[in-house]
Amino acid sequence: xxxxxxxxxxxxxxxxxxxxxxxxxxxxxxxxxxxxxxxxxxxxxxxxxxxxxxxxxxxxxxxxxxxxxxxxxxxxxxxxxxxxxxxxxxxxxxxxxxxxxxxxxxxxxxxxxxxxxxxxxxxxxxxxxxxxxxxxxxxxxxxxxxxxxxxxxxxxxxxxxxxxxxxxxxxxxxxxxxxxxxxxxxxxxxxxxxxxxxxxxxxxxxxxxxxxxxxxxxxxxxxxxxxxxxxxxxxxxxxxx
Numbered sequence: 001x002x003x004x005x006x007x008x009x010x011x012x013x014x015x016x017x018x019x020x021x022x023x024x025x026x027x028x029x030x031x032x033x034x035x036x037x038x039x040x041x042x043x044x045x046x047x048x049x050x051x052x053x054x055x056x057x058x059x060x061x062x063x064x065x066x067x068x069x070x071x072x073x074x075x076x077x078x079x080x081x082x083x084x085x086x087x088x089x090x091x092x093x094x095x096x097x098x099x100x101x102x103x104x105x106x107x108x109x110x111x112x113x114x115x116x117x118x119x120x121x122x123x124x125x126x127x128x129x130x131x132x133x134x135x136x137x138x139x140x141x142x143x144x145x146x147x148x149x150x151x152x153x154x155x156x157x158x159x160x161x162x163x164x165x166x167x168x169x170x171x172x173x174x175x176x177x178x179x180x181x182x183x184x185x186x187x188x189x190x191x192x193x194x195x196x197x198x199x200x201x202x203x204x205x206x207x208x209x210x211x212x213x214x215x216x217x218x219x220x221x222x223x224x225x226x227x228x229x230x231x232x233x234x235x236x237x238x239x240x241x
Contacts, residue, residue: 034062036241041215043234044079047222052079055234067093067107087114092126104128109140118147122154135160135173144179154179169199171211179224186224193217195236211238 124142160173174194197213219230
């Protein structure tokens with residue numbers, strides 16, 4: 001569960017080391033695919049802090065014989081001049097895989113959430129589904145080891161579905177995070193973030209996807225703050241390279 005939030009350089013080091021380790025170990029040698037993208041977002045309905053913000057996101061995801069790695073770094077600039085950075089690194093190791101089944105794989109899944117003066121560690125199990133109409137669909141259950149306050153639990157669903165309207169190509173993807181309440185901190189919170197995107201690369205004769213669209217965030221009890229509910233549309237530009 002995260003806000004596109006702060007980080008200090010000293011805490012970025014473990015995530016960089018982890019990525020380097022995964023890239024150089026023998027099990028990482030069998031890389032099947034990878035994707036890198038850069039996203040620009042602009043919205044003016046953020047809760048907690050300045051409401052007017054721009055976000056630049058560098059995202060990297062790759063698939064291996066042992067599983068997959070998802071990571072991203074957000075750089076946020078607020079209208080009042082505040083700047084923040086936030087990083088997540090999420091290795092996922094396949095425990096078992098299935099063919100000709102509605103379940104694609106079961107995995108041991110982990111995440112490091114790295115922010116300003118804190119690092120939260122999540123670990124649990126994930127199930128990926130072969131669901132008709134979806135490019136991917138996954139459900140993860142985590143135990144959260146929180147830095148600075150009591151631990152709790154989180155459920156995360158992620159999905160993507162691509163479709164065509166006439167000659168246009170579209171993608172709808174996103175995630176839902178539900179984190180349980182923490183005594184002395186606040187109630188359970190729900191973050192539903194999704195993006196609807198049109199691929200304009202064919203019109204510009206580009207080989208890699210270039211999306212324009214809208215991200216919408218609904219965040220109930222944001223940061224475990226009761227009654228702080230964010231309804232936040234963002235303009236979006238995303239380039240894969």
